[in-house]
Amino acid sequence: MRSVYACLLALLVLAVIIGGCLEEEDHATEYQEEMNFILHRSITLINDELTGISQVTDENAMVLSILGLDNTDALDSLKQSLQKYPYARSSLVIDADGVVIAAVPEKYTDTVGLDLSYQPAVERANTEQQQIVSDVFWLVEGFYGISQSSPIFSRDGQYLGYTDITYQPEVMIEQVITPLFANTPYDVWVVETNGRVIYDTTPEEIGRNLFSDPVYQLPGLQEVFFHIVSETSGKTEYTFWDRNWQHLETKTAVWGTAGVYGAEWRIVITRVIRRK
Structure with missing residues (x-):
């Protein structure tokens, strides 16, 4: 038992x-x-x-192509675009030589005229001439972040430079x-x-x-x-x-x-x- x-x-x-x-x-x-x-x-x-941001930078690039790289109305359009993304920090217009042509918001206008061609991200954008999400790097605006950009072409197809939206990826x-x-x-x-x-x-x-x-x-x-x-x-x-x-x-x-x-x-x- x-x-x-x-x-x-x-x-x-x-x-x-x-x-x-x-x-x-x-x-x-x-x-x-x-x-x-x-x-x-x-x-x-x-x-x-990310795709949504690139669609916006594409639209900004089209406006800049039509109105001009430092046109006031075009820059107003860039400002409005930044408001769509609470984490967005800045938007620059950089020409084919790597020189800053315009910057919004106003607190970053001191970057206008700077030659940024030495930066790998700028060199890459001007070389590849296509939509880009950069690696994180130190931006002249004063923070580590990402430059998400779209190329700007004239009506006859000439490459003029690019415009971006920058942000800190951790916040986004x-x-x-x-x-x-x-x-x-x-x-x-x-x-x-x-x-x-x-x-x-x-x-x-x-x-x-x-x-x-x-x-x-x-x-x-x-x-x-x-x-x-x-x-x-x-x-x-x-x-x-x-x-x-x-x-x-x-x-x-x-x-x-x-x-x-x-x-x-x-x-x-x-x-x-x-x-x-």
Whole structure:
């Protein structure tokens, strides 16, 4: 009889263990589905926002082509365009030689006449002569940001220069995707393929470089980051500090790629699965 009870007890324990494992697996599957949803929705929203900005800079370029690169009415049109995007900082008109012809709003008019041909972003825009979303760089307006530009052509097809809308990507991204993961257990960070973090739910990490900053030199972390910037999508695990920089955590992560007109941003969604 005792052996029967022992067998029944063993079966009961086994059932509890299996049930617990299945419950954990169900939760893991649920988390994974939520993470994938946030990832794909974030990519869509960011791409839509970038595409919308380029449509506006295209319209601005057309107005400048018709009215002139420093025409007052054309510059009024640029000012109105900036109001469509609360995070937009400035709009410049730069000629084919890299010289600033006009700038709005008024607080940036001191940039007019500056030769910016030395800047890689300006050189690229004037060389490629197409819609561009630049990498983050130090703008003469006085902040690290992105220049999203469209070329200006005369009616007979002569290249005249370009006009842009500038913004800080962390502000734009936050406004666009925060509602997706607010009050969830997930974190989000966005990185350029050169390793520069352009958005993070831990603000102190924005602007750091995953490959050169000392804080990212934990064992195995560089290999994970290299994998993320090298592949357009994937899933991985890694260990890093919590938001308060006090304890190490093991995180699961999924990532994908957003970006138009030359931009290639890795969007990474993470969840803590183990605290050390």
